[in-house]
Amino acid sequence: MKNRKILLSENEIPEHWYNIVADMPNKPLPPLHPGTREPIGPEALAPLFPMELIKQEVSAEKYVEIPDQVRDIYKMWRSTPLFRAYNLEKALDTPAKIYYKYEGVSPSGSHKPNTAVAQAYYNKQEGVKRITTETGAGQWGSALSFACNHFDIECEVYMVKISYHHKPYRKLMMNTWGAQVYASPTDLTEAGRKVLADDPDSPGSLGIAISEAVERAATDEHTKYSLGSVLNHVLLHQTVVGQEAVKQMEMAGDMPDIVIAPFGGGSNFAGLTFPFLRLNLEEGKNIRCIASEPASCPKLTRGVFRYDFGDTVGMTPLLPMYTLGHNFVPAPIHAGGLRYHGAGVIVSQLLKDKLIEARAHDNLEVFEAGVTFAKAEGIIPAPEANHGIATAIQEALKCKEEGVSRTILFNMCGHGHFDMKAYEDYFAGKLTKHELSTADIEASLAELDTPVPE
Amino acid sequence: MKNRKILLSENEIPEHWYNIVADMPNKPLPPLHPGTREPIGPEALAPLFPMELIKQEVSAEKYVEIPDQVRDIYKMWRSTPLFRAYNLEKALDTPAKIYYKYEGVSPSGSHKPNTAVAQAYYNKQEGVKRITTETGAGQWGSALSFACNHFDIECEVYMVKISYHHKPYRKLMMNTWGAQVYASPTDLTEAGRKVLADDPDSPGSLGIAISEAVERAATDEHTKYSLGSVLNHVLLHQTVVGQEAVKQMEMAGDMPDIVIAPFGGGSNFAGLTFPFLRLNLEEGKNIRCIASEPASCPKLTRGVFRYDFGDTVGMTPLLPMYTLGHNFVPAPIHAGGLRYHGAGVIVSQLLKDKLIEARAHDNLEVFEAGVTFAKAEGIIPAPEANHGIATAIQEALKCKEEGVSRTILFNMCGHGHFDMKAYEDYFAGKLTKHELSTADIEASLAELDTPVPE
Numbered sequence: 053m054k055n056r057k058i059l060l061s062e063n064e065i066p067e068h069w070y071n072i073v074a075d076m077p078n079k080p081l082p083p084l085h086p087g088t089r090e091p092i093g094p095e096a097l098a099p100l101f102p103m104e105l106i107k108q109e110v111s112a113e114k115y116v117e118i119p120d121q122v123r124d125i126y127k128m129w130r131s132t133p134l135f136r137a138y139n140l141e142k143a144l145d146t147p148a149k150i151y152y153k154y155e156g157v158s159p160s161g162s163h164k165p166n167t168a169v170a171q172a173y174y175n176k177q178e179g180v181k182r183i184t185t186e187t188g189a190g191q192w193g194s195a196l197s198f199a200c201n202h203f204d205i206e207c208e209v210y211m212v213k214i215s216y217h218h219k220p221y222r223k224l225m226m227n228t229w230g231a232q233v234y235a236s237p238t239d240l241t242e243a244g245r246k247v248l249a250d251d252p253d254s255p256g257s258l259g260i261a262i263s264e265a266v267e268r269a270a271t272d273e274h275t276k277y278s279l280g281s282v283l284n285h286v287l288l289h290q291t292v293v294g295q296e297a298v299k300q301m302e303m304a305g306d307m308p309d310i311v312i313a314p315f316g317g318g319s320n321f322a323g324l325t326f327p328f329l330r331l332n333l334e335e336g337k338n339i340r341c342i343a344s345e346p347a348s349c350p351k352l353t354r355g356v357f358r359y360d361f362g363d364t365v366g367m368t369p370l371l372p373m374y375t376l377g378h379n380f381v382p383a384p385i386h387a388g389g390l391r392y393h394g395a396g397v398i399v400s401q402l403l404k405d406k407l408i409e410a411r412a413h414d415n416l417e418v419f420e421a422g423v424t425f426a427k428a429e430g431i432i433p434a435p436e437a438n439h440g441i442a443t444a445i446q447e448a449l450k451c452k453e454e455g456v457s458r459t460i461l462f463n464m465c466g467h468g469h470f471d472m473k474a475y476e477d478y479f480a481g482k483l484t485k486h487e488l489s490t491a492d493i494e495a496s497l498a499e500l501d502t503p504v505p506e
Numbered sequence: 507m508k509n510r511k512i513l514l515s516e517n518e519i520p521e522h523w524y525n526i527v528a529d530m531p532n533k534p535l536p537p538l539h540p541g542t543r544e545p546i547g548p549e550a551l552a553p554l555f556p557m558e559l560i561k562q563e564v565s566a567e568k569y570v571e572i573p574d575q576v577r578d579i580y581k582m583w584r585s586t587p588l589f590r591a592y593n594l595e596k597a598l599d600t601p602a603k604i605y606y607k608y609e610g611v612s613p614s615g616s617h618k619p620n621t622a623v624a625q626a627y628y629n630k631q632e633g634v635k636r637i638t639t640e641t642g643a644g645q646w647g648s649a650l651s652f653a654c655n656h657f658d659i660e661c662e663v664y665m666v667k668i669s670y671h672h673k674p675y676r677k678l679m680m681n682t683w684g685a686q687v688y689a690s691p692t693d694l695t696e697a698g699r700k701v702l703a704d705d706p707d708s709p710g711s712l713g714i715a716i717s718e719a720v721e722r723a724a725t726d727e728h729t730k731y732s733l734g735s736v737l738n739h740v741l742l743h744q745t746v747v748g749q750e751a752v753k754q755m756e757m758a759g760d761m762p763d764i765v766i767a768p769f770g771g772g773s774n775f776a777g778l779t780f781p782f783l784r785l786n787l788e789e790g791k792n793i794r795c796i797a798s799e800p801a802s803c804p805k806l807t808r809g810v811f812r813y814d815f816g817d818t819v820g821m822t823p824l825l826p827m828y829t830l831g832h833n834f835v836p837a838p839i840h841a842g843g844l845r846y847h848g849a850g851v852i853v854s855q856l857l858k859d860k861l862i863e864a865r866a867h868d869n870l871e872v873f874e875a876g877v878t879f880a881k882a883e884g885i886i887p888a889p890e891a892n893h894g895i896a897t898a899i900q901e902a903l904k905c906k907e908e909g910v911s912r913t914i915l916f917n918m919c920g921h922g923h924f925d926m927k928a929y930e931d932y933f934a935g936k937l938t939k940h941e942l943s944t945a946d947i948e949a950s951l952a953e954l955d956t957p958v959p960e
Contacts, residue, residue: 055515055516055517055581056516056578056581056582057516057581059513059515061509061513062509062510062511063509124510127509127510127511128510128593128883128884129884139582139656157611159884159885159886161923198884201881202593220926220930221923221926221927221930224926224929224930224933225886225926227929227933228877228880228881228886228929229880229881230881423682426682426683427655427682427683427684429582430582430583430613430652431613432613432679432682467923469615469675469921469923469924470923472674472675472678472679473675475678475681475682476674476675476678479678479681
């Protein structure tokens with residue numbers, strides 16, 4: 053009988069995070085001050101983040117050592133299993149070999165704790181008493197709540213009000229780990245009160261929740277802010293995923309031709325692919341890395357490379373990114389974690405340099421892929437994860453058409469136990485194809501008055 | 507750094523199930539015909555179960571080989587990890603060493619697929635086209651849906667109507683794996699129609715759902731029925747859990763003084779403890795095995811050893827069991843999997859012979875234990891699992907009081923991702939202590955006119 057899983061011992065959890073900046077042929081361009089539009093240095097981030105994370109944000113060192121205390125908490129669920137998807141291969145009747153790295157075994161059910169634990173640790177080291185953040189679908193808020201609980205740091209989560217009411221179990225998960233969860237907009241912040249004064253029934257948005265979380269951190273010396281994707285240090289922490297996967301593929305006596313991961317801000321994608329990209333950049337391998345994004349929020353496939361704001365209000369530094377414009381409002385798909393207008397700086401540069409690829413999938417297509425996967429492999433995936441599965445299935449079917457075998461690896465980044473409402477809507481035929489017109493994208497981009505990178 | 511988990515390779519998944527009957531000093535008494543009250547043979551079960559499972563039900567062979575196809579599906583999640591609960595030990599400040607076996611990594615999130623897969627396999631071997639079952643909280647229905655999907659057998663689940671409406675996500679999980687789920691009582695069966703004629707708004711009950719599922723199987727030659735606990739063959743299949751745990755404890759260089767598991771009908775408890783009881787019976791070891799039951803359904807601690815029916819209606823054979831009487835209606839606690847009036851035959855005999863112990867916990871106490879566990883170890887447990895955790899915490903605190911270290915192992919039989927409503931009620935102060943009066947138990951037992959075993 054063939055083995056389905058490739059497991060590593062706890063001693064094989066990586067000892068370093070891999071910083072791809074060291075190997076990039078073109079380094080990321082600098083962030084610009086939102087007002088002066090001049091390049092800014094790391095000190096501009098000091099009110100929001102602890103110094104060690106800021107150092108990582110701007111580091112060009114190839115490897116960053118993972119502190120023992122972080123690795124010790126990683127051991128609560130890492131290393132994560134690498135599965136050979138024999139059942140899915142059979143269901144698709146494909147000559148392709150399909151593997152997936154399963155990050156849903158973490159306590160909060162996704163890859164997010166990989167960075168949440170690291171961020172909580174560095175905050176604790178620098179005496180921070182409270183961390184604020186925003187959350188939409190709730191994956192990130194859960195992960196940070198879990199992490200803060202372990203370092204005895206207060207955690208304050210601003211959860212988009214409509215999600216707060218739609219996803220009470222995500223909120224309860226955060227409460228169970230001791231976090232305070234507020235339905236944003238709140239009357240606890242200037243930003244929230246302003247929104248409520250204009251519209252007492254505001255359903256909230258990720259942009260508003262970010263403003264609230266940032267304001268709390270900026271106005272209290274014992275409080276810092278934390279972000280779950282996009283930034284360089286967040287992508288860095290996720291590279292434990294790909295480093296384990298490289299080792300596990302070697303143990304399987306195989307190496308992927310194609311590595312696939314869902315794409316929101318970039319941390320999911322970076323986590324799995326960067327250690328494989330290292331093999332391309334360092335050893336001349338030719339592994340294709342594909343980012344899977346929703347057709348309703350196609351920054352990589354239909355956006356432009358441009359300086360843009362990270363938030364809706366325009367308070368953050370300007371970052372060089374693939375973007376749909378910071379005012380772009382994606383359709384309310386269930387994969388809340390992928391509804392972000394822009395891509396992280398590193399991933400944007402890699403795409404510009406054609407070192408990675410991107411592909412967009414329609415909402416119906418991704419749920420069809422998710423159900424096919426669930427029936428074959430047993431695990432019910434998160435809506436975000438379904439995007440990577442959709443690309444993997446496309447590539448596997450292409451192998452079948454062409455009569456060739458390729459080795460495909462994707463990031464099964466989380467389970468869908470808290471997203472069953474999405475499946476209910478899918479089965480009930482309530483999900484519709486979102487046609488995003490070019491005119492709508494152009495209109496959003498036309499509002500940008502920010503610099504075009506050289 | 508210390509290791510938190512002890513893992514086995516897929517090749518170390520047990521090759522046999524362990525049948526404790528072979529080692530029991532007093533063998534279980536025979537079942538009686540519900541009408542004649544004379545001992546019945548295995549042929550009486552033939553309309554409902556495939557022959558191979560009936561053979562296992564009455565087998566006295568010490569080991570039953572696990573078919574390769576079953577082990578192959580086990581590999582989708584087995585072996586399951588054994589955790590050393592360092593964080594919980596620290597939180598309790600106890601000298602005890604605490605371990606837990608985590609069965610929540612299965613696709614449906616509990617230990618239930620261990621028997622569901624085996625049962626689906628044997629049904630498939632004998633050409634069965636459809637399997638019916640009942641489910642309350644939904645753990646069992648999910649597991650059987652998953653298993654039937656893999657053997658391409660239709661699965662029909664009669665879900666207690668009130669649960670069907672309260673737990674839509676459990677139902678959706680079953681649908682995702684292709685099962686038909688009906689809100690019981692239905693108009694598809696004689697039994698259901700009769701109930702609906704009397705009370706069109708009936709919320710259903712496990713007893714009614716069993717009647718519907720059994721009727722469907724009994725009246726269609728291609729359809730069989732499946733049960734998720736209580737019966738000997740179900741307990742047998744769960745022994746993969748304890749066999750793995752024995753090996754993992756040996757790898758840890760340790761052996762438990764106390765082994766603990768939640769108790770509903772007995773399969774959860776049997777799964778973990780029987781392979782340790784084998785060490786007592788065969789090698790003279792003295793490992794205490796404790797069954798943890800809800801104070802609102804205390805068949806082991808406050809019931810009587812008596813012949814009783816397995817169902818409410820009185821259609822099943824009479825079994826010698828610890829029971830509260832088949833008409834006993836437990837309070838509607840969230841741990842739906844433990845709301846059963848009787849204990850499996852084997853476990854009942856073991857308790858009568860004082861080879862195992864039992865302990866009851868109040869509903870509030872178990873949720874307090876669950877939250878303590880979730881904060882320390884990260885995983886949010888199912889309400890059923892919280893009962894075992896409550897006993898483990900009691901024993902660990904006793905070690906602290908006495909200033910001695912003992913090694914405690916418990917079955918963390920499933921996660922609570924589909925039970926967050928229970929935690930919501932707990933946090934909101936809606937759970938109350940259920941005081942079950944002796945008069946109520948006596949009244950229920952007084953209705954029994956069934957034989958008292960010699």
